[in-house]
Amino acid sequence: MKPYGKQLNLKKKVSYESKKNSEKISIINFKLIHQILDTINISLLVLIFTSFFLSFNSQRKWSNTYKNLSKTRAINNNLIDFISKIEEFYISELESINTYRKTKPEDLIYLDRLPEKKESLFEKNLSSYIEGFSDSKYQRGY
Secondary structure: OEEEOOEEEOOOOOOHHHHHHHHHHHHHHHHHHHHHHHHHHHHHHHHHHHHHHHHHHHHHHHHHHHHHHHHHHHHHHHHHHHHHHHHHHHHHHHHHHHHOOOOOHHHOOOOOOOOOOOOOHHHHHHHHHHHHHHOOOOOOOO
16 A cells, blocks of 8 residues: 555456456346347337337228218218208298288189089990990901
8 A cells, every 4th residue: 555645545456367257247247238228129119010000000090980070071061951952942932921812712713513424334334345346446357
């Protein structure tokens, strides 16, 4: 020991074997650190690919949902058009009711009822045969 001021400087003598052991330990430590880093890198890659496929699947589902919503919106727009046309028709009908005059009994024309002829089924068939022969509907062959 050499005193230097108030401090003591200790020189440590390291043997050759202890240097070898420390190199072995440092090599083992490096290998262990590399294995840990490789494992972390691989797990990060797996996590990235998994999240990529999950997001891709979610995007596909959202695209299908958006397509269905677009179809529903188009159908609703068509229904709104039909409803507006129906409302327009009913409004015109309601307006036309006010233009027509309500009838009174004096405005009506009464007709006498004609008596109905009652013919039997045999007379109807016989008369149709007679008319058919007179119109040459039923002709005789040669």
